[in-house]
Amino acid sequence: MALKNINPTKTAAWSALTNHFNNVQNINIKDLYKDTDRQKDFSIQFDDLLVDFSKNRITKETINLLVDLAKDIDLKDAIEKQFTGETINVTEGRAVLHTALRSTSEEPVLIDGKDIKPKIQSTLRKIRSFSNKVISGKWKGYTGKSITDVVNIGIGGSDLGPDMVVESLQFYKNQLNTHFVSNVDGDHVSEVIKKLDPETTLFVIVSKTFTTQETISNAETIKNWFLKSATIFDIPKHFVAVSTNLEAVDSFGIDKKNVFPMWNWVGGRFSLWSAVGLSISLSVGFDNYKALLEGAEEMDIHFRNENFENNIPVILALLSVWYNNFYNAETEAVLPYSQYLKKLPDYLQQAIMESNGKGVDRNGDKIEYQTGTIVWGSTGTNMQHAFMQLVHQGTKLIPADFIGYKESLYGLEDHHKKLMANYYGQMDALAFGKTKEEVHLELKFSGDEDKINQLLPFKVFEGNRPSNAILFDKLTPKSLGKLIALYEHKIYTQGILWNIYSYDQFGVELGKELANKLLKNQ
Numbered sequence: 001m002a003l004k005n006i007n008p009t010k011t012a013a014w015s016a017l018t019n020h021f022n023n024v025q026n027i028n029i030k031d032l033y034k035d036t037d038r039q040k041d042f043s044i045q046f047d048d049l050l051v052d053f054s055k056n057r058i059t060k061e062t063i064n065l066l067v068d069l070a071k072d073i074d075l076k077d078a079i080e081k082q083f084t085g086e087t088i089n090v091t092e093g094r095a096v097l098h099t100a101l102r103s104t105s106e107e108p109v110l111i112d113g114k115d116i117k118p119k120i121q122s123t124l125r126k127i128r129s130f131s132n133k134v135i136s137g138k139w140k141g142y143t144g145k146s147i148t149d150v151v152n153i154g155i156g157g158s159d160l161g162p163d164m165v166v167e168s169l170q171f172y173k174n175q176l177n178t179h180f181v182s183n184v185d186g187d188h189v190s191e192v193i194k195k196l197d198p199e200t201t202l203f204v205i206v207s208k209t210f211t212t213q214e215t216i217s218n219a220e221t222i223k224n225w226f227l228k229s230a231t232i233f234d235i236p237k238h239f240v241a242v243s244t245n246l247e248a249v250d251s252f253g254i255d256k257k258n259v260f261p262m263w264n265w266v267g268g269r270f271s272l273w274s275a276v277g278l279s280i281s282l283s284v285g286f287d288n289y290k291a292l293l294e295g296a297e298e299m300d301i302h303f304r305n306e307n308f309e310n311n312i313p314v315i316l317a318l319l320s321v322w323y324n325n326f327y328n329a330e331t332e333a334v335l336p337y338s339q340y341l342k343k344l345p346d347y348l349q350q351a352i353m354e355s356n357g358k359g360v361d362r363n364g365d366k367i368e369y370q371t372g373t374i375v376w377g378s379t380g381t382n383m384q385h386a387f388m389q390l391v392h393q394g395t396k397l398i399p400a401d402f403i404g405y406k407e408s409l410y411g412l413e414d415h416h417k418k419l420m421a422n423y424y425g426q427m428d429a430l431a432f433g434k435t436k437e438e439v440h441l442e443l444k445f446s447g448d449e450d451k452i453n454q455l456l457p458f459k460v461f462e463g464n465r466p467s468n469a470i471l472f473d474k475l476t477p478k479s480l481g482k483l484i485a486l487y488e489h490k491i492y493t494q495g496i497l498w499n500i501y502s503y504d505q506f507g508v509e510l511g512k513e514l515a516n517k518l519l520k521n522q
Ligand code: F6P
Pocket: 155, 156, 157, 158, 206, 207, 208, 209, 210, 211, 212, 215, 268, 269, 354, 505, 508
């Protein structure tokens, strides 16, 4: 059975939310905080993760009504349909099963009557055995030397996920140097290969279709560079592929044994849990890669089973709808307080904007309400010295996710205390601001009254700017898996609420077509 087709704005919950919004739109987080239980009432603890959403312009009634919206839209039914492999990617005629890739349960997942779990398990075994050989030095290049460098050649979902995870898990990395080539800009590939030795480099070509212009151009350029020092018979020792297109991989010259499968039921931007994550496993070892999958599975189970009121991805999705559709906020910031997560905003831009940047509903009709949010961000504290001025005092409402860790990895206590003081300080400043009276008191001794009055308006912080605190104990492969899966489920929940298809991406095609036409006419 297909996904239901319900216009959210026609539901009873939406009308109730509209009335409620008219009553509460001017509420102030500072006033709401007079309730001393607020933080407790608006937080969800899930193992090593605490999500505190108390600094939002919401009351208990707002949450109840948003949860009613999720019920009116039958989110539960949509979640079950995704997990059980129904063809929810209707426009491409596919199931969407990144959750099956990390599932350790016995529950079979059927596609065309066949359980896909055995294929997933055998691919994981292949990833493990290959990673072990390369990392241990048993896998030799064409001159008998071990591999020192791994280059992931891919773009979009075949690049951003692995690149972000490898960067985020740098602390857990082994001796292999990992590089990523994505852009068709020849300067990108040139800069990467200039540092490499063909005798000791392994190239992982990742392309679900194996037709993507950027990836194939980069792979061909790299192959030609490699063949300046080696022969075509040496290719199997240095090139492996992750793809669904076995024919194209074969004509590229890659040995069948060195092909890692991909499947149509895994979307590119949700694929780091499949063999697309091979460079992750090579970089941090299979056990850490498996722990990443375990963390994601924990979030899957939480998302599938928890009541909406205590369901982290659902609550974050609903809050985002509250700001996007009622307060007309257009963007959201993702602000990790960990330098390791500096690539997370880029990764989430594809995951969120390629999924929910849609203007047509599941009926094929033009949508009259707002859908996908614009996502952007950077790491704290760097961004405090860059764009936070606008978030604090600008004219736009920008809800923000602050991602933090109780512990640092190297244990420089003094640094971590400062980092976390900034993490909390920023959220407090956004929520509570600084009044005229407070500014006045501060300036009292620093000048004459005229000067103070002149400066006053510039120094006031309105506050009432929303944020979510997403706080983990520690950055580990497992907690990272949980975090990524959290956002994946938020994306799906929002797509369901907005009555759109989140898993196709036709919007990326026209530009590609026109570029190809231009190339042909040259
Ligand atoms: O940009 C569109 C897109 O299809 C993404 O969804 C995908 O992740 C990327 O291109 C790469 O595709 P492929 O893995 O087939 O090379």
